[in-house]
Amino acid sequence: MAQVIINELMKTYGTIKAVDNVSLSVNDGEFVALVGPSGCGKTTTLNLVAGLIPISSGDIIIGDRVVNDLDPKDRDIAMVFQNYALYPNKSVYKNLAFPLQMRKVPKEQIDKKVKDAARVLDITHLLERRPRELSGGQQQRVALGRALVRDPRVFLMDEPLSNLDAKLRVQMRSEIKRFHQDLGATIMYVTHDQLEAVTMADKMAVMNGGILQQYDSPAEVFANPVNMFVASFIGSPAMSLVPLEIATLDGAPALRSAEGWVLPLSAKNAQKITKASSPKVVLGARHSTIRLHKSSVPGSVPARVYTVEPTGDVTFIQAFVAGAIVNISVPPDISVAPDESMWVEFDQERMHLFDAETEIALR
Ligand code: ATP
DSSP states (O other): OOOEEEEEEEEEETTEEEEEEEEEEEOTTOEEEEEOSTTSSHHHHHHHHHTSSOOSEEEEEETTEEOTTSOGGGTTEEEEOTTOOOOTTSOHHHHHHHHHHHTTOOHHHHHHHHHHHHHHHTOGGGTTSOGGGSOHHHHHHHHHHHHHTTOOSEEEEESTTTTSOHHHHHHHHHHHHHHHHHHTOOEEEEESOHHHHHHHOSEEEEEETTEEEEEEOHHHHHHSOSBHHHHHHSSSSOOEEEEEEEEEETTEEEEEOTTSOEEEOOHHHHHHHTTOSSSEEEEEEOGGGEEEESSOOTTOEEEEEEEEEEOSSOEEEEEEETTEEEEEEEOTTOOOOTTOEEEEEEOGGGOEEEETTTOBBOO
């Protein structure tokens, strides 16, 4: 396997910057997920690494070779696509063998590689079937097998699970993770599903508008998002973002809402807001860090319940706080009704603060 280094990569289509100055390194054996909303440039980035489209500028290094001008077949990569791209009239065995036959690999070697890959992916019993005689999950395993037999230095996967139903997607998620661990494979994996990225990847590259926003472990991206985009994209339900203004309460730094209530701040948060570029800041809080009260407690602020969604284990509540919708999770036995006036308390230790002008996290 090999490392991949992307350096100041650009891809423009006329005035559109599909990939805008992206730099990142994927270590040997690492699983990196490229995530972001539709049109953020993740597929383009993967296709540039694969060599399927030419770069506008920058460098792509696979192993120790600059591959900018190499054909896809000379890059030692294997791609797995969303639509599997299997040959419908060939058996599974022939689907796996075909890329090796094209490369003139001796027959005995092909046989060994096909059987080894089939064993790893648990599809030995399916080798004589044709793709239409397989389930979606089995077809996906064959597509992985076809990548595996090539002994690539890097696996590039573009939304490989998006054609599967929800249950199978969760199962294949675990299988691809296992595949990565067993082989020590270097994998770049495109998905729009942040949960898939969080559960599978060693690192996540969060993109928006062609620009790499944050490149870190899922835990770090979740705990310390660098800006409001990452904060609201990663995590479900989304982090709540409440626009407020810097104020003082009894001479100490605080935050004031347009409605007039004032929230005192811990010393650490008071320190953070000194770095804001204007008096406008945005308070960010994940659902599990907000407490809901029937009456006012010290440090709580008023809220009006909007929706109540019981899910069994937990009930999700959306409430208006200072004009913003805030997501809160409560135990299922708490009775709350839409339009009820309540109070919410933010956990000061786990609260995020952002500069409203630059949208960058205040630290
Ligand atoms: P999705 O999740 O919808 O596949 P994505 O994050 O993979 O989205 P890309 O397909 O990489 O996004 O596209 C990034 C941007 O580049 C988009 O604005 C897209 O419209 C534009 N783009 C991609 N390919 C071309 C092309 N061949 N010509 C012009 N613009 C393109």
